[in-house]
Amino acid sequence: xxxxxxxxxxxxxxxxxxxxxxxxxxxxxxxxxxxxxxxxxxxxxxxxxxxxxxxxxxxxxxxxxxxxxxxxxxxxxxxxxxxxxxxxxxxxxxxxxxxxxxxxxxxxxxxxxxxxxxxxxxxxxxxxxxxxxxxxxxxxxxxxxxxxxxxxxxxxxxxxxxxxxxxxxxxxxxxxxxxxxxxx
Amino acid sequence: xxxxxxxxxxxxxxxxxxxxxxxxxxxxxxxxxxxxxxxxxxxxxxxxxxxxxxxxxxxxxxxxxxxx
Numbered sequence: 001x002x003x004x005x006x007x008x009x010x011x012x013x014x015x016x017x018x019x020x021x022x023x024x025x026x027x028x029x030x031x032x033x034x035x036x037x038x039x040x041x042x043x044x045x046x047x048x049x050x051x052x053x054x055x056x057x058x059x060x061x062x063x064x065x066x067x068x069x070x071x072x073x074x075x076x077x078x079x080x081x082x083x084x085x086x087x088x089x090x091x092x093x094x095x096x097x098x099x100x101x102x103x104x105x106x107x108x109x110x111x112x113x114x115x116x117x118x119x120x121x122x123x124x125x126x127x128x129x130x131x132x133x134x135x136x137x138x139x140x141x142x143x144x145x146x147x148x149x150x151x152x153x154x155x156x157x158x159x160x161x162x163x164x165x166x167x168x169x170x171x172x173x174x175x176x177x178x179x180x181x182x183x184x
Numbered sequence: 185x186x187x188x189x190x191x192x193x194x195x196x197x198x199x200x201x202x203x204x205x206x207x208x209x210x211x212x213x214x215x216x217x218x219x220x221x222x223x224x225x226x227x228x229x230x231x232x233x234x235x236x237x238x239x240x241x242x243x244x245x246x247x248x249x250x251x252x
Binding site: 078089101 | 200201205207
């Protein structure tokens, strides 16, 4: 599927995984896709977000506070009361089993991800599929960051929409900014 | 610290710590079991190390590691 992604779209997905890994979230969710898109300087998606005052730093803060994928976060504070340094345990686990090893989502299907890869949430996967379908419908050559962002905005309740809402940005305003920057 | 958390008056902190430790244990167990299977360990060998029956180890982990 990623063969049909534009370079920027692929970079956004890679960035999304990186964001999830940095936050020690075990899945790449819609909220991480949003972060990945906002990090793509110069892309229509990133520019549209920036136009609404949504820089990566602000969004990242919101995602970190989000309960959705953070729910399964290990309780560092509680472990500390037992004298366990979670950072040290995580470091050792990741050195042995790859990044994200300790936080990787449990209920993916098929082979467990290894070596620094973490799975997408079903919603995030759906977003990628919707983006592909949108590109096909418009007879666009590649799946771009625009399709990805539209995919996020077009789905019912997802974590990305929640983050945007809490940051005071509505999907319609974002669509308008995107429209200004899309090739006619 | 273990003593403190375990013997404090309010069980909330202690229980929260137990829960966190259990979650951590589960994840470490999964990582190690996957690793053992990749290295060709049998369920019996894994179970022996974990101190559980072969059936218990298989029931808990087999579906997840299917394909390794």
